[in-house]
Every structure is written in structure tokens, then in C-alpha cells.
Amino acid sequence: MSKRGLRLVALTIVVMIAATLWILPGSGVQAQAKKYRVGLVYDVGGRGDLSFNDMAYAGLARAQKQFGARIETRDLEPTAGGENREELLRLLAGEKFDLIFGIGFLFTDSVTRVSKDFRNVKFGIIDGFIPDQPNVASLLFKEHEGSFLVGAAAGLKTKTNRVGFVGGMKIPLIERFEAGFIAGATHVNPRVQVFSEYAGTTGEAFRDPVKGKELALAEYDRGADIIYHASGGTGIGVFEAAVVKKRMAIGVDADQSLTVKPDQRRQILTSMMKRVDVAVFQTISGMINGKYKAGVETFGLKENGVGYAVNEFNRSRIRDIVPRLEALKRDIIAGKIKVPEDKKQLAEFVKKVKR
Amino acid sequence: METLVSLLTLALIASAIRVTMPILLAALGAVYSERGGVINIGLEGIMIMGTLFGAVGDYVFAQRFPGLVESVPDLAPAAGVLVAILAGVLFALIHAVVTVTFRVDQIISGVALNLLAVGAARFLNILFFEVSTQSPGVSGFTPLNIPILKDIPALEPIATSISPMIPAALLLVLISHWVLLRTRFGLRLRAVGEHPLAADTLGINVIRTRYAGVMISGAFAGMAGAYLAIEQAHLYFEGMTQGRGFIALAAMIFGNWWPLGALGASALFGYFDALSLRVVRLPVPSQFINVLPHIVSILVLAGFVRRAQPPAADGIPYSKEEE
Numbered sequence: 128m129s130k131r132g133l134r135l136v137a138l139t140i141v142v143m144i145a146a147t148l149w150i151l152p153g154s155g156v157q158a159q160a161k162k163y164r165v166g167l168v169y170d171v172g173g174r175g176d177l178s179f180n181d182m183a184y185a186g187l188a189r190a191q192k193q194f195g196a197r198i199e200t201r202d203l204e205p206t207a208g209g210e211n212r213e214e215l216l217r218l219l220a221g222e223k224f225d226l227i228f229g230i231g232f233l234f235t236d237s238v239t240r241v242s243k244d245f246r247n248v249k250f251g252i253i254d255g256f257i258p259d260q261p262n263v264a265s266l267l268f269k270e271h272e273g274s275f276l277v278g279a280a281a282g283l284k285t286k287t288n289r290v291g292f293v294g295g296m297k298i299p300l301i302e303r304f305e306a307g308f309i310a311g312a313t314h315v316n317p318r319v320q321v322f323s324e325y326a327g328t329t330g331e332a333f334r335d336p337v338k339g340k341e342l343a344l345a346e347y348d349r350g351a352d353i354i355y356h357a358s359g360g361t362g363i364g365v366f367e368a369a370v371v372k373k374r375m376a377i378g379v380d381a382d383q384s385l386t387v388k389p390d391q392r393r394q395i396l397t398s399m400m401k402r403v404d405v406a407v408f409q410t411i412s413g414m415i416n417g418k419y420k421a422g423v424e425t426f427g428l429k430e431n432g433v434g435y436a437v438n439e440f441n442r443s444r445i446r447d448i449v450p451r452l453e454a455l456k457r458d459i460i461a462g463k464i465k466v467p468e469d470k471k472q473l474a475e476f477v478k479k480v481k482r
Numbered sequence: 483m484e485t486l487v488s489l490l491t492l493a494l495i496a497s498a499i500r501v502t503m504p505i506l507l508a509a510l511g512a513v514y515s516e517r518g519g520v521i522n523i524g525l526e527g528i529m530i531m532g533t534l535f536g537a538v539g540d541y542v543f544a545q546r547f548p549g550l551v552e553s554v555p556d557l558a559p560a561a562g563v564l565v566a567i568l569a570g571v572l573f574a575l576i577h578a579v580v581t582v583t584f585r586v587d588q589i590i591s592g593v594a595l596n597l598l599a600v601g602a603a604r605f606l607n608i609l610f611f612e613v614s615t616q617s618p619g620v621s622g623f624t625p626l627n628i629p630i631l632k633d634i635p636a637l638e639p640i641a642t643s644i645s646p647m648i649p650a651a652l653l654l655v656l657i658s659h660w661v662l663l664r665t666r667f668g669l670r671l672r673a674v675g676e677h678p679l680a681a682d683t684l685g686i687n688v689i690r691t692r693y694a695g696v697m698i699s700g701a702f703a704g705m706a707g708a709y710l711a712i713e714q715a716h717l718y719f720e721g722m723t724q725g726r727g728f729i730a731l732a733a734m735i736f737g738n739w740w741p742l743g744a745l746g747a748s749a750l751f752g753y754f755d756a757l758s759l760r761v762v763r764l765p766v767p768s769q770f771i772n773v774l775p776h777i778v779s780i781l782v783l784a785g786f787v788r789r790a791q792p793p794a795a796d797g798i799p800y801s802k803e804e805e
Contacts, residue, residue, distance in 0.1 A: 173720075175613025204614050207600055207721050324759075328769075334615075335724055336715035338759065341497055345760045348493045348639070360616065360719050367716050371643060388619035388716070 163198045163226070165190065165411055166219035168212055170231030171330045172360050173204040177386035178379060179359055179403060183230045183253065186407025193408075194415060209330055213237035220245040226414050228407060229255065232300050233330055238263060249419055251410045253403055254300055258423050265423045266406040270300070271307030272459055273399040273433030274355070275466045276452050277377050278311025280397055280435065281353040282319050283448045284375070285312075289320045291346035293339060293365050295358035296332040297325040299469065304357035304379070304399070306473040307466050313480050314464070315451070322346045326361045339364030340371075347372040353396060355379070363387070369394035382436035397445055398436040405432060429460045493639040494760050500714065501759075502752025503651050504529070504706040504723075508730030509737065509744035510651075510658055511702025515574075516739055517662060518695025519675035519795040521588040524577050524595030525703045526727025531573045532566040532707020534603045537718035538610050539565025540620040540711075551621075559623045563647070563708045570704020571697045573599070578696040582689055585799035596727075604720065617718035620711070623647065645713040647705075654702075658741040671695050675793035678800040688800050703727065736779050738790055751775045 167187050169180045184202060191200050201219065205212040212229070216237055219227045228251045229238045235255040242250045242263045250263045257263045281290040292308050294301040309321045324342045326332035339361035343354050347368060354369065355377040356362035362379060369376040370390050378384065378398030387395065406426055413419045426432020435452060437445065445452075458464045467473040508525050515522040522528075540562030544551050551558045573595065580591040604614050611617050623646045631641035662668035673681040674691045682688050706726070711718045729751055736750075737743025754775035 173613070173615040175611070175616055177616075207604070207615075331721065331724065334719055334721050336717070336719050337501075337710060337722060337724070340714060341501065341756065341759045344497065345493070363619075363717060363719070364715055367714075391619070 162196070163194075163411075163415055164222075164224040165198055165200045165226045165228075165414075166224040167200070167202040167228040167230065167407070168215045168219070168234070169202065169204050170233060170333075170359075171205070171207075171209045172334055174202070176360055178362070178381045178383060179401075180230060181386075182381050182401070182403035183228065183407050186404035186411070187228075189404065189408050190411040193412070197415065198411070209233060213241060216241045217244075220248045223248075225249060226251065226411060226419070228253065228410075230403070231255070232298065249414060249421075251407070253406060256423065261421050264410055264419065264421055266410065267423060267425045268401050268403075268406075268432050269425060269427030269466075270357075270399070270401060270433060271303045271310075271466045271468050272428045273401060273435065274304045274307030274357070275311035275314070275459065275464075276428075276435045276455060277355055277397055277399045278308035278313075279315045279452060279455055280311075280445060280448055281308070281355060281377060282312035282314070282316035283451065284396060284445075285316070285319060285352055287350050287352045288316065288318050289322065289350040289352065291322040291343070291349075291351035291354035292324070293342050293346070293354060293356040293358055293362065294323070294325040294332075295327075295361050296330060297328050301325070301357050302470065303468050304355075306469055308355050310467050310473055310476050311455075313477050314455075317480050322349060322351055326358055333359035333361055335361050336364035336367065340368045343368035343376070344372065347374050353377065355399070357399075363391075366391040366394060378436070382438055384436060384438050384440045392440055395441065397441055400434045400436050402426065402432050402434075405430075428456055491639075492637065494756055496639040497760060498749070498753040498756035499640075499648060500645070500752075501755045502748050503645075503648055504710050504714075504726050505730045505733055505751055506655070506745060506748035507651055507706035507709060508703045508727055509733040509748050510654060510741055511699035511706070512731055512734040513658065513662070513699075513737075513739055513741055513744055514671070514695045514702070515699035516695075516734065516796050517675045517793055518671045518692045519678060519793055519798065519800070520578070520581055520692055520696050521592065521797045522574070522577060522696060522699050523589060523592030523728070523731060524574070524599075525592075525699070525730055526723060526725065527592075527596035527599030528570045528573050528700050528703035529707040529710075529723045529727045529730075530596075530599040530603050531569045532704035533711040533722055534606060534617070534707075534718050535569035535704070536562045536566035536708030536711040537617040537620050538606075539563070541618060542610075544621065555621060556623050558621055559712045562620065562712045563705060566704040566708035566711075567701045568704070570700040570702070570707070572700070574696050574700020574703070575693075577700075578693045581799065582692045582696065585801060588797055588799070607718070607720070615720035617711075619717045622713050622716055645709070647709050647713055651709075652745075655741050655745045662741065667691075667694070672793065674800075675795055678795050678798075682800075682802065692800070703730075706730070732779060735790070735792075736782065739792060747779070750778065754778070 203215045226249045230253050232254040238252045242260045253266050257265050292305050312319045326338050343365040353375040356365040357379045375396045377396050380401045383398045384395045467476045540558050543561035544558040580586045581588045608614050625643040628641040631637050670686050674688050678688045733747035734744050736747035758771040
């Protein structure tokens, strides 16, 4: 490199350092008005999963848009296996964030521990049940209620009287989706047969599209014509199988008709919406307005925390059953239908329907 | 009885073939590397690179040349496979440089490769797609239907919607068998893996031959990754290899370091894998079916242990000066 070139590089570096120094104190001054800092750590799968995590991000983004300069947000992704989720929570807590979210059931242990060590930091956990910490808001969803409605949609729409379910990790949370789905399908169609499969027993089960595809193909081969998945990234494989077999699938968490490839979109009947974004946004705005509440908060059909998706792509396809679904929704909210949450309640429910 | 019949349905066999392919391709690669005397436990990492770059190549090609892809849709996945193979070769090159030229312990280099791949994949994914864990959806090859057979309804599961990569992989088994047994390159590769000093005195370039073995293994593992991303999932998803690189290594050992053996062993793993996905009404827990292939391989390895013959110089770095 020539001497002149070297001088140019040196000059550039000096200018850059000077510029940085110039900017730094400026941003410090602006932060003088009380600025709330909100942190968020994603579940396995991270941003861009087109469902669960992206919904959490949507809530955070909405808060950032709404409150603008009054809040500062940061979102972090754990490593592939999620081993460092506790470190990330501690990192945010150590930097004196006001409110920190752990997205997902797998955060239960780490949020419990970190919230004990940082009493003056507020926490929110999605899908985790931590009822006894004064600084943790547990944000739970009645997934079984939303799943009941998409189950009813499947039960009404099936031509083979066989439908399927593909779950991710076999845990009580995902079994709630399954129970609600089966209950909904049998409620509207007592002759329906439901196949149920799970991708595994670890967090890996939420990011194995290859396995999801094979599981779904197996269910389609057994005669199912609609499959509901509650399996995060694994579900992309379910959609892929639906494309191969030209059958239908039901999405989960987000309105997945809007986020998948066009060829998969055509196969999506509807999606069970789990409004993680609503829970995240409400918790943030609650904190800013001084109304943050620790303890358990549940989002069901009544709170619009769960539901089924109607969009420009599936509207014509489910138009005929929407009135029926809306009626069921009213019945659930009114307490006329009690949606089962687990295997035992489901067995009783199914017995009653078949009688 | 229904259970017994379902153990052999054509749909199950079709599923088994699909899940066998990535294991088979990576195992074939391992045969080349180890026949040349280099243990490659970095296969998993190379496969991860293959899944990512398969999706990247496919996606970018489709974005850049929409007109071309419109008229010949198979070009995009073909580009993906090529890019994945290239990425696999380059990634394997690291292993070759470290172990063949600098004679570092081959296990350590392989482990490092696996760790590097996990981090690099996330970094590169953010670079390419601005999210950390998955790519947008990509298109696969047009599936093949076997003429005549496809019109017989009973054969529908195995005669229709076949990925063209499946016959290609099976062909590669035969080609590899022929290359290793019948060609000059194959003979030299094996000589270098059995007795590098003897090979060297006969004028064979040990270093170059070993480089070739490792890089071919990278090409195969990259292709295995491309199959997962392009043909099975139609996208890249972090962690989608799910340890198949290690299974492939086991299949290669189980197959006694030969392509046809690797085919048999991979098929066994694939069959049990598919079985665990399909036969769910068995009276035993699903976990039991999941461990079956590993129990079988332990039993067979124990039974055949005297017959299992790795290349004599497998895992031993070669240097002219020291011997």
C-alpha cells in the first residue's frame, strides 16, 4: 500500500473515532427522561420462525412503535439448543432492564432463578407457570379453546372422517392443543377419527421439519385429510407433506397462511392464533402505565388471546363454517362448552359426545 | 396382525428410503475419507454447511434468474446442490489442511469443525437472510414417477413422487464401489490408507491423495445436507441435521468401510427411523423403537467385530520425515 493510501486509512480511522465520541454523549443526554428498557429472550428457533417467536417480536415491535422514544427494546436469541437462555436473562437483568421476557415454557426454571436474584427487575414469561414470585408475570394461554375451534373446523371439513395432529415436544402444554383439537373435531363430528403423533421429548422436537414431514405423510397415508400441527418449526414439514399429498393442514401460533410459501399457503385451512404479541404488548404497556401485575394471567377466547385465522387466502374456503365456529366460540365463552385440557378430561368429553 | 403387516407396507418402505438418503450420502463420503486414512467426524458439521448452502444456492439462484427458473424449474435446486457440494468441499478442505498438512489429531479437528459449523451457520444465515435460524422456503426438484409402475395403484407409494436425488445417490454407491475397487485412483487411495510409507516409496503422492479423499467426503456430506434442505424440508432450519452425520459415521463403520456395506447399514438405520415414525400402535414405548437401530448395530458389531477391518493407517497422520 502506498504512503498516501496509508495516510488516508489513518485519517478515516481518526474521523470515525471522533464521530463516535461525538455521538456517544449526545445519546446519553437524551436518555435523561425516564426511559423504560424492555428485553426479550427468544425460545429455541428464534426470530424468523414465522410463528411463536415472531409473534413475541411483533408484540415488542408494536410497543416500540407505540411508545417510541419512551422505551428501548432489545431482543436476544439463545444458542441453537437454548443452553444459554439463563445467561442472557442475567445479562439483561444485570444491565438494569426494567422488564424482561422469557419466551416459552422452557424458560420456567431460569426465570424463577433469575427473578429471585434480581428482585427489582420485572419479568414476564410466556407459557410458564410461576405463580409465587412478586416480580414475575406468568402469561398463559387457553390453547385448548383455540384448538377446539380449529378442531371443529377440521371435523366439519373432513371428507374422510379422519384428521391428524402433529405435536412437537410431548409436554402438558402441547397436550392441551391436542386435547382441544380432538374435542373440537369430535364435538361437531362424532364419527371422526383423530391420529396423534409427537415429534419427540426434547426441545429438538420443535425444529425438525424433516421428521414433521414424515409424521404428517404417515398420517395422510392412513387416510387423514386435515392435519393440525403444534410443533413450531417442525410444522413446516407438515405443510410440506400437505403440498405433496394435496391435502389440508392447520397452522399454529401465528396466522401461518400469511407467512409460508405460496404453494404451502394453498393447503392451509386456517391457523390457531395464539396472541403472544397481545400478551407481550399488554404487559409492556401495563408496566409503562404503572399497572404491571405479577402473578398468573390467562388469555383465552374471551380475552381474544386465542382464536382461528380468517384471511384473504382462506376466506372463501371456510366461509360456510364460520357461523358455526362463531356459535361454538360464544358457547365456550359463556361456559356452555367446557373444553378439556388434558387426556383425562378429554376422555370424559368424548364419552359424553359419543353417547 | 395389522401391526405386523404395517411393518412392511410400501408407504413405510418409501419413507425408509427417504430418510436413508442423507445418512447414505454422508456415509459414502466417510468411506472415501477413511479409506485414505483420515477419520472425518466433522461430517455433521459439513452436513450443516450443506443444508445452509443448499438452501442459499437454491434461493439466490431463483431470485437472480427468475426467467430461467420459470422455464426450467429444476435449475434452482440443481444450483443449490452444486453450491452445497462446493461448500462441503471447502469446509472439508479445512479438515484436510489441518490434519494432512499440519498433522493435527483428526478427532480434534473434526470436533472443531462441528462446533465451527454450528456458529458459522447462524452467522451466515443472518448475513444472507437477516434472521438467525431459518431460510425462506426453497423449491425442490420435480419429483419422478416410474413409468408403467406408477399406474398400478398398489405401488403408488414407491413408484411416484420420487426425488431424483434418490436414484442419483444409489448410482453413486455403485460408482464409488467401482472407483475404490477398479480404478487407479481408488487403489492409490486405499494404499495411502493402508500403508502410506509403502505407497510413498512407489511414487504415490500421499498428501495429495489424502486431500482428495477428504474433499470427496466433503462433497458427499454437502450433498447429504442439500438433500435434507432442498428435497425434504424445502428450507434450511437450524439444527435440521439432527446428528445424522454421526449416524452416517456409524453406518460407514458398520458397513465395514465399503460403499455397499454403508448402503446396507444406512438402510437399516433408515428403516428403523421410519418405523419409529410410522408404527405407533405397538405395545412397546416409542423410545424403544428409537434405540432399536443402535442396539442392532451394537449387536452386529459385537458379532462381526473380528471381521470389521478399518484401513490400517486410518487416523494416523503421515509425514515423510518421521518414518
